[in-house]
Amino acid sequence: MAKVMRAILVKEFGDANVCKLVEDVPIPEVKPREVLIRVHAAGVNPVETYIRSGTYARRPNLPYTPGADCAGVIERVGDEVTKFKVGDRVFTVNTITGTYAEYCIANCNSVFPLPSNISFEEGSALGTPYFTAYRALIIKGHAKPNETVLIHGASGGVGIAAVQLAKSLGLRVIGTASSEQGLQAVRNQGADLVFNHKQEGYLKDIANASINNEGVDLIIEMLANVNLNNDLQLLRSKVGRVVIVGNRGTVDINPRLLMAKETSIYGVILFGSSEDEMSMINAYLQSGLKNGILKPFLGRIYPLEQAAQAQTDVIFNSGTCGRLTLKI
Known part of the structure; x- marks a missing residue:
């Protein structure tokens, strides 16, 4: 497995143009209750633009990679993780490292199985x-x-x-x-x-x-x-x-x-959700996704290098329709 990855890095707070593609970001290591996910698609949320601008209550340490929602395949599992294995298809609701990247780290309690009838792009539209x-x-x-x-x-x-x-x-x-x-x-x-x-x-x-x-x-x-x-x-x-x-x-x-x-x-x-609430919501979603009652609706899909444009569109394009997604 490679030791570096492509990822969007934000090195200063500002407008969408501070989202820069970097080709040699170190792939993060997993801790005991974490998983490493090979990201196939990442969702773009409005809140990520507020964080990037520096005006949000939560300001990450610089530099950082944006994003909390993704879908992909588990690449590694921590020593204490029992409910997932390498190769599982999953989606996230929150992550420890950002999802605008080829790999991300998430706590195992923020990761859920991705039904086989849901694509990675659709899966990235589930979390937030x-x-x-x-x-x-x-x-x-x-x-x-x-x-x-x-x-x-x-x-x-x-x-x-x-x-x-x-x-x-x-x-x-x-x-x-x-x-x-x-x-x-x-x-x-x-x-x-x-x-x-x-x-x-x-x-x-x-x-x-x-x-x-x-x-x-x-x-x-x-x-x-x-x-x-x-x-x-x-x-x-x-x-x-x-x-x-x-x-x-x-x-x-x-x-x-x-x-x-x-x-x-x-x-x-x-982020005010309890673990019990997250489990309850996931159970409802899994049932609805499998029987077709729920089906993520995708808007425009962007390559990773156009993350800045995606963040611009999610805020300033008032006609935005469906979930904006980065395909990675």
Whole structure:
């Protein structure tokens, strides 16, 4: 086995151009409870751009390799690892070293089997999107069958996952997107109603589409700094709740909108998950993936050397549709 690998290194915080391809990065060594994965595909998450810019709460030591989601094959296992062996196909939810690389290290508890009917590219779309969507819908949002959920920004990675999961759980799904391609993608995932959130009056249309015009039970919010105050007006009285998955700035809200309807706002972050929660989510995903109810939806696929472009597109291309992926 080679001793060096190709990887993206960030040596200073800044814009996407600080993501540089380096050809001779040492392949990391495994510790007792870790595995070394030969990465075949890596997912690109918006949070990775915040970390790279240096504005996120968590600032890694420089230099570092971005990425937490990948799919690949186990190359080595630590001495204390019993649930995986060399050659196993796997996907990750979090890693110790970054996934924008030919190899990465992960704790064995952050690695899960990749079903044989799921490609590596599809597998790289599972970790953060599906685990976050499940936490938002079930663990924080307490979604129940026959409720109405509004998924704001439903055409991205987490949004598509949330649509699929919500439908599998028996919810009525309203989705929003900003491009015709995105709107069609959300429809294709099974959303009951789809609206363009760039069109004037779409909020009124959503309100009118709610059961008895009473509002929606649950909102999964991908861009809280833009939508949160309007979300509060769309919630159903007494039972309505918003779960914030994404945010890119501050927001002013009127607390009376919460008080008058006695509604709730929750925040969700994947890294707040317990080991038991991760196991529960994985069990649901494994079942859904094997029977075809869940199926990752891929957007554009980039070679590793175009990681900077992928990070630019995941933030600035408002028509982004599906999961952006690096093929390695």
